Amino acid sequence: MPNLSVSKRALLGRPCLTCQQRKIKCDRRKPTCERCEKAGFQCEGYPVEPFVLVVPTTEIGKSNKVTLKRIRNRHNVDVPEGKQRELCSPSLTGSINMAPENRMQVLSYFLEKYMPASMTSYRTFETPSSWIRGLPNLLGRWEILDTALTALCLAYISDSSHNNAYMQESQRFYSAVLRRLGSLPLDSMKSANDGVLATTMIMAMYELFHCTYQGLHGWMFHVKGACRLLELRGPPSQALPLNLSLYSRVRITAIWDAYGTRKPLFLARPEWQGLSDTPHDNLLDLLVYIPGLLERLDSIATKTEESLQFGNYKIDLLAIDDLLSCWLAISHRLTNWYSDFESEEFGGLFKTGPLQLQSHPYLDNNTKLHAVFPQVITFRDAYIAQIMLLYWFGETIIHTAMTKLYKIKENYKGVMNKNVIPTSYRSAHQDNMENASKIGDYYATKICQSVASLRGGYGFQIAMVPLWAAQQFFFLCGDLVKFHWCQAVLKGFGKVGGFVLAAALGILTPNQYPGLESSKKE
Incomplete structure (x- = not known):
């Protein structure tokens, strides 16, 4: 990037709104103007600083300085869109x-x-x-x-x-x-x-x-x-x-x-x-319960494996049903939240359309991978994109957990020790692994279909962990094609956007997450 220099006035920004109305000099203190406070006025804050377009000089070699073109509204600048991208992406030379x-x-x-x-x-x-x-x-x-x-x-x-x-x-x-x-x-x-x-x-x-x-x-x-x-x-x-x-x-x-x-x-x-x-904070109020339920899920899975390893086949059906009830309760509350959110947002949340051939930004020229998810989801704005990815992320985790619990029940149904099952036991859940996995596949697919439209640093960031959750769901269900698709896209995050952390995350299973080591020591 060229050598950038700017005056002290540009650094501090424009005067506060109150001083502009009073037509007096502003001290530009943040977050509120001290001059307004001393005069007994309520400081109305500062206008949003305009972005800076870095425009390199046309005659290369004469100077390494640049022209800083300040704009309030990009729509008021008579510059073609292609030229804007050219101006925003200068050749980064100099110091x-x-x-x-x-x-x-x-x-x-x-x-x-x-x-x-x-x-x-x-x-x-x-x-x-x-x-x-x-x-x-x-x-x-x-x-x-x-x-x-x-x-x-x-x-x-x-x-x-x-x-x-x-x-x-x-x-x-x-x-x-x-x-x-x-x-x-x-x-x-x-x-x-x-x-x-x-x-x-x-x-x-x-x-x-x-x-x-x-x-x-x-x-x-x-x-x-x-x-x-x-x-x-x-x-x-x-x-x-x-x-x-x-x-x-x-x-x-x-x-x-x-x-x-x-x-x-x-x-x-x-x-x-x-x-x-706000809608996103109401959503987060629900999602914060999920990690605690994951700990209970891991405890049941570990005890079941140890029980089968020693040949006593003791499976706590009551604990499994109780945890299934918790997952279902969270899922129902999330569904109600989504219904309210959708009714408040006019004009639709997202659109689904065909993905152009070989147009996925995070996949190499692999025809098979491009055909895995032929549809692409586009959002009305970035706020809705983040909200929907969080919602689908939560539902994917929930149905991954439920699929795993139903899988434990169905896999070991024939070897359960009847002596540890209460005679009055009746399963509280009539659902099964197949239904849970179908719903989970729906939400995981939504995450994957969204990735192609999420570009730029912010897009990578809001999609990375939800995509990892979708990858783990496909791994549990044995869908290796979709699993490798997720892995390839996470690697693509690193190649295209420099998000090297995504590539490291893509090769991990939940049991390999390094944070598990520190949490066990606590």
């Missing part, structure tokens, strides 16, 4: 000046590439992506967050330009953040502020692009650090407020990690429920 006054420009460049065009939402409430769009307004408030954002931006630019020098700089900033985090008392409330919490999320995003440790360990380290800080500070309240968009982001990431570690989340406790009435 990057990462002085503090230039960070706004580099961050804006990263966000322009990372966020999909449909990310701008008409919704009045905070969405999970709101905190990402608001990152420019946080620059200058916490030095540790500024450094983490610099590391993330340089890592992304390194992938885009294939320049190892940028990666070395990125790693240097990353190491500086690690040292700073290591010096913080993470068991102290002083560390549990929005800045440190946002920093841990940025560091986790960094690990998606470049695993600094073997496999997923670095990503899990930062996710668990964020969860520890969130648990320490307690639920958001009037006395101790927290950005709800950041809170949603931490919850989503915690659920993804807990799906691998298969341990209960503190977020399922009553005091963490019902803090927001």
Whole structure:
């Protein structure tokens, strides 16, 4: 990327809305203007900073400087769409000046590439992506967050330009953040502020692009650090407020990690429920129960295997039926949530159409793999895409678990020890493994059909773990063709978008998730 320089005024942004109306000079303090507060006015906040298009000079060799073209509304610029893409994807040459006054420009460049065009939402409430769009307004408030954002931006630019020098700089900033985090008392409330919490999320995003440790360990380290800080500070309240968009982001990431570690989340406790009435937060209030149920599922499966290994054939049917009831209850609540969500969103949630031949962005020229899922799902916007992937993710896990429980019952029906079955026992569930697997296949297929339309860094991120869950469902059901399709797409995430963590995740079974090792030691 070219050498970027910017004035102090551009770094700080435009005046607040109140000072603009009063036609006076603004001190541009964030999050609210101090001059408004002293005058007794309520600061109405700051307008969203426009993105920066980096336009290289046409005469190469005369200068390595660039023209910074600021735009408020891309639709008002008379530039063809193809030319816009050309301008947004310059040849990244020269060096990057990462002085503090230039960070706004580099961050804006990263966000322009990372966020999909449909990310701008008409919704009045905070969405999970709101905190990402608001990152420019946080620059200058916490030095540790500024450094983490610099590391993330340089890592992304390194992938885009294939320049190892940028990666070395990125790693240097990353190491500086690690040292700073290591010096913080993470068991102290002083560390549990929005800045440190946002920093841990940025560091986790960094690990998606470049695993600094073997496999997923670095990503899990930062996710668990964020969860520890969130648990320490307690639920958001009037006395101790927290950005709800950041809170949603931490919850989503915690659920993804807990799906691998298969341990209960503190977020399922009553005091963490019902803090927001938005559709995505209502959905997360249900999904946080799933990791605890997965732990019970693993316990039943382990005891069953040990029982059969020693030849006593003791299978706890009552425990299996009780757990099936829990899974069904969560599924019914999710179905009701979906019905409400669909009725609130006018114009439809998504559309399904044919996938053009050899057009899947994450598959190599493999005709057989392209034919596995010939349909593609497109969403109205990125918010709906993330919500639907979370919903299908939850339903896929539920029906994977139910398929496994029915499989235990049906496989060992002939060898069960009648002495351990109560004479009054009547199965509470008349369903069977075949029906559960059919429903699971429906939701897992929806996830797979969505992947082709999810592009850009944000698209990779919201699809990665749901796709892994779909892959595990196909593995359990013995559908090796769809299993290998998921594996190939996860590898494609690494090739196309630099999400090397996805490729590492794609070769793991649930029993191989590295977080299981640490959870067993606790």
